[in-house]
Amino acid sequence: MFVQETIEKMNAARSGDHEQDLETLIGQLHRRGLDAEAILTQVGAFEVAVPSWALGAGGTRFGRFPVSGEPRDIYEKMEDIAVIHRLTGATPRVSLHIPWDEPEDPAALRSHADALGLGFDAVNSNTFQDQPGRRLSYKFGSLAHPDAAVREQAVAHHLHVIEVGRALGSEALTVWLADGSNYPGQMHLRRSFERTLDGLRQIYDHLPPGWRLFTEHKPYEPAFYATVVQDWGSSLMLAQALGERAFCLVDLGHHLPNTNIELVVARLITAGKLGGFHFNDAKYGDDDLTAGSIKPYQLFLVFNELVDAARDERVDGFAPAYMIDQSHNVKDPIEALLQTVDNLQRAYAQALLVDRSALEAAQNGCDVLMAEQALASAFRTDEGPLVAEARRRRGAALDPVAAFRETGYRRAKARERSGGAYQPPQSL
Numbered sequence: 383m384f385v386q387e388t389i390e391k392m393n394a395a396r397s398g399d400h401e402q403d404l405e406t407l408i409g410q411l412h413r414r415g416l417d418a419e420a421i422l423t424q425v426g427a428f429e430v431a432v433p434s435w436a437l438g439a440g441g442t443r444f445g446r447f448p449v450s451g452e453p454r455d456i457y458e459k460m461e462d463i464a465v466i467h468r469l470t471g472a473t474p475r476v477s478l479h480i481p482w483d484e485p486e487d488p489a490a491l492r493s494h495a496d497a498l499g500l501g502f503d504a505v506n507s508n509t510f511q512d513q514p515g516r517r518l519s520y521k522f523g524s525l526a527h528p529d530a531a532v533r534e535q536a537v538a539h540h541l542h543v544i545e546v547g548r549a550l551g552s553e554a555l556t557v558w559l560a561d562g563s564n565y566p567g568q569m570h571l572r573r574s575f576e577r578t579l580d581g582l583r584q585i586y587d588h589l590p591p592g593w594r595l596f597t598e599h600k601p602y603e604p605a606f607y608a609t610v611v612q613d614w615g616s617s618l619m620l621a622q623a624l625g626e627r628a629f630c631l632v633d634l635g636h637h638l639p640n641t642n643i644e645l646v647v648a649r650l651i652t653a654g655k656l657g658g659f660h661f662n663d664a665k666y667g668d669d670d671l672t673a674g675s676i677k678p679y680q681l682f683l684v685f686n687e688l689v690d691a692a693r694d695e696r697v698d699g700f701a702p703a704y705m706i707d708q709s710h711n712v713k714d715p716i717e718a719l720l721q722t723v724d725n726l727q728r729a730y731a732q733a734l735l736v737d738r739s740a741l742e743a744a745q746n747g748c749d750v751l752m753a754e755q756a757l758a759s760a761f762r763t764d765e766g767p768l769v770a771e772a773r774r775r776r777g778a779a780l781d782p783v784a785a786f787r788e789t790g791y792r793r794a795k796a797r798e799r800s801g802g803a804y805q806p807p808q809s810l
């Protein structure tokens with residue numbers, strides 16, 4: 383396959399400079415008492431699921447600007463995700479959205495995925511839009527709706543999503559609910575939450591063995607006055623009421639400005655209810671920008687909590703699910719995802735570079751400055767050569783974006799996929 387050949391060719395061309403940079407970095411880490419080999423193994427094992435909805439150019443309320451060669455269906459989206467996996471070695475699973483990417487034949491899609499070396503992560507439901515063929519509208523809510531018939535339809539949709547996920551080999555369901563109100567008085571604040579919990583109980587009761595259920599909170603949008611599952615506290619109440627297989631999903635964009643997200647993560651770990659993440663970044667709201675593009679220090683501090691918890695023997699069964707949730711309206715979606723995966727690998731590597739014993743000693747000795755320095759010096763280390771080497775050892779690219787551009791994949795797909803959603807302009 384031409385992608386693999388390009389990776390090998392580009393890696394070979396860069397190997398001299400890379401090895402020199404890596405050797406310098408390993409020497410620095412050694413002087414700081416850090417085991418570079420152990421960090422390389424851990425970064426190489428990092429995996430994150432790609433959402434089926436992130437492969438096409440996203441839109442804003444004001445418009446959508448298609449990219450030529452965009453995938454036209456879920457089969458072509460899987461092909462693109464397989465390319466991202468080859469280039470990064472870190473995206474072996476797809477998080478499917480139903481109904482946006484619902485397969486007509488789940489078994490056929492599963493064999494297509496197998497052939498590409500991919501599997502399926504959490505499946506995502508959608509009761510925030512009306513789809514063709516649905517009898518009742520979600521305009522005023524789904525699981526929280528005052529009308530029992532709408533709630534039943536929403537529960538039935540989730541059971542259907544579980545069935546599709548089961549056929550695909552998924553083992554988790556992510557539930558994000560847009561239910562809420564735009565004006566005071568529109569919705570009974572307590573009863574809407576109780577109805578939501580009741581609906582989730584019915585869904586939870588139908589989880590296949592080994593499955594987990596994730597509830598995802600969001601403070602506002604599309605509801606602008608009161609969202610039913612608006613914060614991590616509400617999400618935690620749901621997860622605790624549902625049972626041991628229910629967990630909270632943290633979407634980095636689903637917090638009010640200035641929220642200390644690493645603290646939210648720490649609290650959910652303490653409660654044993656951190657289910658996983660939707661990685662992205664934001665400046666103002668739920669911007670769905672490339673992870674690590676706006677607040678890289680925050681992303682590092684989140685990973686710092688994850689690394690700390692993974693090493694803590696008092697934290698049982700710590701296995702958060704990592705997923706991306708982004709929308710791209712000015713970048714090529716494949717390139718933006720490659721950049722996100724690289725930024726996540728970098729943040730993870732930085733967190734692994736923290737001198738934990740120095741940090742602990744400074745914390746216990748109330749040495750504020752040195753405690754902060756333990757984090758800042760890891761964050762400021764150029765982890766690039768480590769991350770590149772971890773990828774190379776998996777047969778992936780030292781520089782995924784450069785290798786992707788070299789493949790000419792997008793141009794090839796623009797020719798192959800013409801007649802789809804977008805026709806590249808013909809010569810004038």
Ligand SMILES: [Mn+2]
Nearest residue numbers: 598633660707
């Ligand atoms: Mn999300």
